[in-house]
Structure formats: C-alpha cells, structure tokens
Amino acid sequence: MSRGQPVLGRCTVQSFPTRARPISRLAALLALAFLAGTAAAIAPAAGSFAEGDDGTIGISGAPLADANTTGRTRFSYQVSPGQTVEDAYVVANTGTVAQTFAVFATDAFNSEDGGYGLLDTGVAPSDAGAWVVFDGGTTKLDILLQPGESKVVPFSVTVPADAAPGDHAAGIVISAVSPDGQVLVDRRVGTRLYVRVPGELQPNLTVSSMTASYEPTLNPFAGDTTVTFTVRNAGNVALGADMIVGVTGVFGVGLGAAVEEELSEMLPGSTRTVTVVVPGVGQWVYLNPYVSMAPKVDPEALNPGPLSVVHRDIVIFVVPWVLLALVVIGLGVWAWIRFSRSRNDRNAKAWIEHTEAEARRKADAERDLVGAGEGSRGVSES
Template sequence: MHRIPLSARPIPRLALAGVLAVSALLGLVVAPASVSFADDTIGMAGAPITEAGTNGRTRFSYQMTPGQQVDDAYVVTNTGTVAQTFTVFATDAFNSEDGGYGLLDTGVTPTDAGSWVRFGGAAAPQSIPLEPGASQTVPFSVIAPADAAPGDHAAGLVVSAVSPDGQVVVDRRVGTRLYVRVPGELQPNLTISSITSSYAPSLNPLDGETTVTFTVKNAGNVALGANMVIGVKALFGIGTGDLVREELAEMLPRSTRTVSVVVPGVGQWGYLNPYVSMAPTVDPEALDPGPLTVVNRDTVLIAVPWILVILILLGLAVWLWMRFSRRRDEKNAKAWIEFTEAEARRKAAGGEELVDAGAGAGAGASAGSSAPPGAGGR
C-alpha cells in the first residue's frame, strides 16, 4: 500500500504554536488510502486523480528532464463526520528504520523532489475546508530544476488535519508517494556491504538455527526492492536446512538497511556456508531502469556438533579401556601359563632328584655288607 498516515499524537495546548510549525514528530508510515479514527470524528483520504477521475493509481510517478514541468491533480476527501480544514503540502521521502516509506516531519523544509511541487504556482501549503463526505481536487505542478541529477527522486503529497482533543492538539496526516525519474546515467545498484552469521544448536545434532545478518545498501540512483533467498550449505556445497525466501521492501537511493533472517533445520556439520542471493526488483508502477544484476554474498560458520563429539569421545574411551583390559588380561594369562609351566618343570625336576638319591643310597648299603675276600678269616 502507498498511503502514508501519521498516527494521532497528543500535543499540549500550550505548544499549539509549535505544533503548527512541527506537527508530526514520528514521520509518515505506509498505510491505506483512507484513514478514519474511532476515538473522534476526524477522517481524511488522498488519492491521485486525472481529468477523467481517479484512475487506480496508488502513487505519482513521472519521468522528467531537467527544467520540465508536469501538471497533475490530487483529490482530498473528508471521510469524517464534522467539517474540517485540511492542509495539503509536499515534502521529501526517506526510508525509515523498519524499511517503510517515510516523509519528513511537518515543518521541515524539503530539499529534493518535495521542493519541486507547486500548488497554484506557489510552494506554500494549501488550506482546503471540507464538509463531511465532501471532496476537492487540488491541482499541482512538478517542476524539475535545471540541475536535477539523474536517477530517482522521492517525495510525497501530505494531507494534514490539526484539531483540539481535550487538553491537547492532535495532528493527523495521510500521504501518497511521489517519484520523479530524471533520465541520464541510471545506476541500479543494490549491494550487500557486510554479512555475519551465528548458530544456535539443539539437542538433535541434525537440527539447529543459523541466523544470517547482512547490510543492504542502495549504492545507485534508482529505487529498488529485491527478492531474497537465504540458505546454508555444508561441505561440498550440499544444502542443509530450509531455504528462506523473503521480499526486501523498496529502498530509496543512498539508503541502507540491516536484515536478519533465521534459517531453521541446519545440522551441526562443522563447516557451514550461509549465503544470500538477491534479485533486484522495481515496483510495478515504477519506470523500468533497465537490466538488473543479481547480488550474491556468503560467509563461513563453524558449528561443532558437541553432543556427537562427546559421544565419539565416550565411545573412544570405552574402546581404549577395552583394548587396555584385553592386553592386560592377555599379559596376565601369558604370565600365569609361564608360571604354571615353570612350576610343572620344577616339580618334575625335583621328583627326578629324589629318585636318583634313593638309588644311590641302596647301592652304598649293598657294598658295605659285602666283605672283601679273605677279610673274615682272621
């Protein structure tokens, strides 16, 4: 959607003069074409129009050469239930921190395309009094300066209503985008200036989350969005986890944005290769800037599967203990066998000595009892 309202903000009545100068402290945010407020009866809408009436445009988009003038019209409608005087003015656009299309605060002087808009030949805001349900067409002109730089220039037309609400004064705004493309050397150029990643493991080593954070910069002079694919690869380029597809909201020239995307289902494979692929796009209502180049960027992440490592270490410890125990048992068994064999040999050797000693004793006794011949005649 391309309408840009500012939520109602209470302001002390004593600061009314300041409110009229700077009435919106938060900028404008993308919103529907018509806005009404349940707390009161103030409501407003703004939309592009042509001589034939509204034509379905949701934004003003022009291609203009330096010095050229384009005439157009804006229709303002009182959608509330009370008469109200609305203020219509133009201002410059920027990208807000959340990527939205923002417009400068009320009272801030525009310096780009917002300063090119004239109402009745003047840059001053227009006051439009309207009864409930009434509409009024507000003609305006856009005049590109002679020194307008090539590329896209972004602005917005704003409808503002300031009204008292109890002890405060409230400023409500809605707006419509306005783009001016100045031909010349167009440079559609989205880049990824930095990329980092982190890993959050789970009890399942085949699961986990990888957070990829990267900064996108529109370094060219053309407003671009992008279709992004974010994923993670493991060793040998094997994909792991889910592919995440997201749309990058339109970025104005010279703007930057930091994006964080969580990729689920990433296993703890040690080496991980998170990557981002961006295919630049242009809004369907924007002018074609020519060929667009796909942007790719990746990084390296180490995700150690600690649970698996612990299980492997435990298994290795058990294996080493079993091997040590087996070798110890084999050594003890061998020593026991050697001991029993030695004992057997010793016992066998001791028995032979006893037998030999007995045989020697018997022979001596026999020799002693026999007398030599002739000894017994004396």
Template sequence: MLLTSVSGAALRRGLSALLAALTLAAGLSVATAPLPARADETNGISGSPSDENGGDGRSRFDYTVQPGQQLDDHYVVRNTGTTAQVMKVYATDAYNTEDGAYGLLETGVAPADAGAWVSFGGAASVDIPLDPGASQVVPFTIAVPADAAPGDHAAGVVISTTSVESQILVDRRVATRLYVRVPGELQPALTISSIAADYDGRFNPLDGQVSITFTVQNSGNVALGANIVAGVNTYLGIGAGETSRQELAEMLPGSTRTITMVVNGIGQLGYLNPYVSLAPTVDENAMNPGPLDTVNRDTIAFAVPWLLLALFVLALGVFLFVRIRRARDEKTAREWIAYTEAEARRKAREDEERRPAVSSESR
C-alpha cells in the same frame, strides 16, 4: 468580586491548559511519522490520485519528467468523517525509516528534493474546507529543476487536519506516494557492504542455526526492492541445512538497511560458508529501469562440534590408557619372565657348584 476572582482563576487555568496542550501537540507532530493512516470516524480523511473528475484508480503518482520541464496532475481529497474540516494539502520529501518503511519528513521540515518541486496554484500548500462526506479535486504542478540529477526522486502528497481533543492538539495526516524519474544515466544497483555470521549450536550435534547479518545499500539512483535467499554451504560447496527467503521492501536511492536472516538445520560441521543472494526487483507500478544484476556475498564461520570433540578426546584418552596399560603389563610380564629365568639359571649354577664338593668329601 468573588465571581470575578473565580473567573480570573478559571481563565488562568484554561490558558495554562491550552499552553500545555499546544506544547504536547508540537511534540506529537515531531514524533509522529507522516505515514498513510486511517483517521477515526469523526475526523476521517482520505486522498488518492485522480483526474479532473475524481479518482482514476492509481495507487500512487509515477512520472518521468525531463530536467527543466513541468507537468500538471490532480489529487482528490475526501472528508470521510462526520464533522466539517479544513484540510491542508502539501508535498514533502520521502525517505526510508530504520525498519524499511516509506517515511515522509516531519511537519515543519522544509523539503529539498521532489517534495519541493510540487506546488498548488503556485503555493507550497493549499487549505481545502470540506463538509462531512464532501470531496474536492485539487490540481497541482510538478516543476523539475534544470539541474535535477538523473534517477528516482521520492516524495509524498500529504493531507493534514488538526483538531483539539482532550486539550491536546492532534495532527492527522494521510499521504500518497509520489515518484519522479529524471531521465539520464540510470544506475539500478544494490550492494552488500558488510556481512557476518554467527553459529548457535544445539545439544544435538546435527542441529543448529546460523544467523547471517548483512547491510544492504542502494548505491544507485533507482528505487529497488529485492528477493533475498540466504543459505549455508560447507566442504566442496555442498549445501547444509535449509535455505531462508525474505522479501526486501523498496529501498530509495542512497538508503541502507541492516538485515539478519536465520538458516536452520545446520550441523556442527566445522567449516561453514554462509551466503546471501539478492535478486533486485522494481515495484509493479514503477517504470522498468532496465536489466537488474543479482548480488552475491558470502563469509566464513566455524561450527566446532564440541560434544563430538569431547567424546573423541575421551575415547582417545581411553584408547591411550589401554595401550599404555597393556604396554606396561607386557613389560612387567617380560621383566618377570626374565627375572624367573635368571633365578632359575642362578639356582642351577649354585647346584652345579655344590655337587663336586659333596663328591670329594664322600671319598
């Protein structure tokens, strides 16, 4: 009876631990972004584009498919770990994360774009059991809807394996990018929807920095990156300080990204004209969408030289004080001279008035 009681308690604890593990695992699968990653040695997985016989050297899938048409391709799945695993292979839609990375929809979220166009033997996913070190080529089909919009549609082919570790259900995923370009009116366009600048001065009035914050939007239908140059001009378009350069990671159509770039070596010149210039680029593996227009945007900022202004005000105050004091001293001197001259004249008149009286008395 005691053994039975203990076993029942142990069973209840085990079930509680399993439920907690499954709950935590569900939370992890939602919070974890399905980006390419290296699994550990025990449960290692990998995948890459391939032909019928295995890997063919491609790093991603790139297609041009007319609306209403379909094509076939292959994906090789490898078990690089030391345990047998069942690998679930499926496709899902891609998006840009807040930091500009290439992200895929979370597990359980149904794709609605290019990820939904991919099927494995007519199904949305396929399970591949593999022994350690084994690999298998998985065929798949891309069927583009007849009403698909022109432009680039991004997705990813995902390998997912699950295992229980320390009572936690862990979902490991590795993904390969997949791009489908639907022919039609291609519009490769990056725009800068907003721009602002702030000046951060230093004690040295000839030094400082300008922070330029701007929002880039891929307003077209082609995936684009860009080489960005940020700088500052001042009076008459004369350049000031250094220029700052940055590479913008690929942005999918419809995505936006807010970027801040810092330009150093900017003196307290008063009027500043910060600017940003974007030269769009396409990935070396992507198809050429045609001419790409450079995007330019600028704004106005002010770098008030407070220290110089304070010194100028102080110097002006000293100058005015000296002028006023000098003018007052000169006025005082003129008044003193006028007073002494008036006194001398008065005494002279008094002397003149006394002389006749003295002469008549003496006679």
C-alpha cells in the same frame, strides 16, 4: 489553535509511515501518555479516525481516478528535466464534524524498518516534494470540508532543468489538527509520489559489513547461524531484491535451510541493516555464510538495463564441542574396552601358563614317585 497549547502528531498513511511534527517536549511526553504514536494503513484510500466529544474526525485521500488511471494508489511519473505534469488529488472528510485540512507535498525517505516515510511537517522539502505546486502557485492549501464532503485538488509537478536522472520520491500529505484532551493532535494521511527522470540510470545495490555468528544446540548436526549485513542503494534508481541467505560447508555443500526473503524497495541513497537466521546448520567446523540478491525495479520505473546479482560471503569456524565431547567419550570407551580385553587376555594367558606349569609339575612329581618305587623293589629282590 490556542497559544501555548502543544500539538501532537498522529499519522495514518497509505502504504507508508510518516513522522509526526515535533512541537515541544511537553507534546512528546503527552504522546507517551495518550497515544501509541504513528499508525499505518495500507489501502487504496487511507484514513485517520478519532472519537471526540463533538464527533468523529476522519481523513481520506487518494489519486483522482479517470478512464486512464482507475485503481491508482499512488502517483508515478516519467518526466524529463524542464517539463511539467498535471494531476489531481481527492481529499475527503470521512468524519462526522467539519474539519480544515492542510494539503502539501514533502520528500520521502526509507525509515529504519524499511518503510516509506515522509519528512516531518515542519521540515522543508528539497527534492521532489519541492516540485509540487497547487492551484494559485502555492505549496500548501487549507481546505474546509463538511462531513462527507470531498474536493478534487489539482496540482502540477515541474521538474527543474538541472534535475539529476533517476528516481525522486515524495508524498502528498493531508493534515488535520484537532483537540484530543489537553493537546492538539496532527493527524496525517499520505500518498506516495514518484518522479522518474530519464538519463544515465545507475542501479547499484551493495552489501557490506557482513558478520555471522553460530548458536549451537545439543544436537551437533543442528544449530542457528545468524547473518547480519548492511545493504545500500548507492545508485539513482529505487531497487528491491529477491534475497537468499544460506550457509555452505567444505566443497560448497549446502548446510541447513537457506532462507528466501524479499528485500522491500530501497530509495536511492538509503541504507538498511538486515539480520537473517539460517536454521539447521551442523557444527562442521568450516562454515561459509552467504547472501545473494537479485535486484528488481518497480513495473512503473524507467528501464535501467541489466541488473546484476549481488553476492557476498564470509567464513567462520565453529568448534564442534558437543561432537568433540562425544568423540572423546567414544574413544575413552573404546580404549577402556581394548584395555579390559587386553588385560583379560593377559590374565587368561597367565592362568593357562600357570595351569600348564602346574600340570607339568604334578606329572614330573608322579613320574619321580613311580621311579623311586621301582628302584626300591629292585634292591629288595637283590
């Protein structure tokens, strides 16, 4: 590596993202100009490839497979404090040029999108990543491999005597630094590593900071309810969950279509903000959004005992403006019809009364006229 030449991180990871090592602001600017950043590959053997002037650079890494560990894609151990377990990692040069690879371990964490991430290359691990030692007692190896060549890298994991019970997450990383134009690129491949320490296990998944909002539509019986909440793994066991998010109304009647999703694994101490949209919820004034999570553990994890379902809900009130407008319009039409009918009835009654009065008046006039004529004849005869 030439002095003053920046190193840009590029990472391809087996089933989780890792973060590239930041070297300088210039490297970050060049990253924006030349690369898209971190890439992820979910496969039994991960690889990173780049076309260069001198050939293709390729990395591959996977747990050593034997009669008892065929098909492994990660490392998972149940180790008591003070004990040591030994294993091996296979590093391969899948490119077309000779390359020096750095192999080391570091701690894991959950990224913002819920992925399985690893600490930056320059950050020293303090948990399970610091428990990994390679041959010779070193925590980092530099291995030169020819194209197509692979090497088995033995290592040991020693759990400290004071290690806390529960799941400790880390990863074994292969790093290859090579030129890419005007920068040096650090391509990394990682494999998950879990150390599960027996003892007092405390599975504890919590839901907090729950909020909800409603987006109406022209159809008063359909709308979207957006539910946002924070999930925290406050225990010492890595947990995932089968999650249901829905909305109920008065008397617990279900509204809309409840959404079923899987909450990906959350490492101890991690926090994640989740947003779910529940469609087809009518404007029924009283809405009761809820989230229900059934925690679960990895099949290779220690048995933490019974896992309780986590439930959280809130209440929101939705003013059905469209429905109210329709009701107001309907009442207006009904009132107008009633008013029109009443007015017509009054007019008809008045017309009938007028007609009857006119008929009576004419009858009285004719009767008076007939009476006058008869009186005139009687006088003449006299």
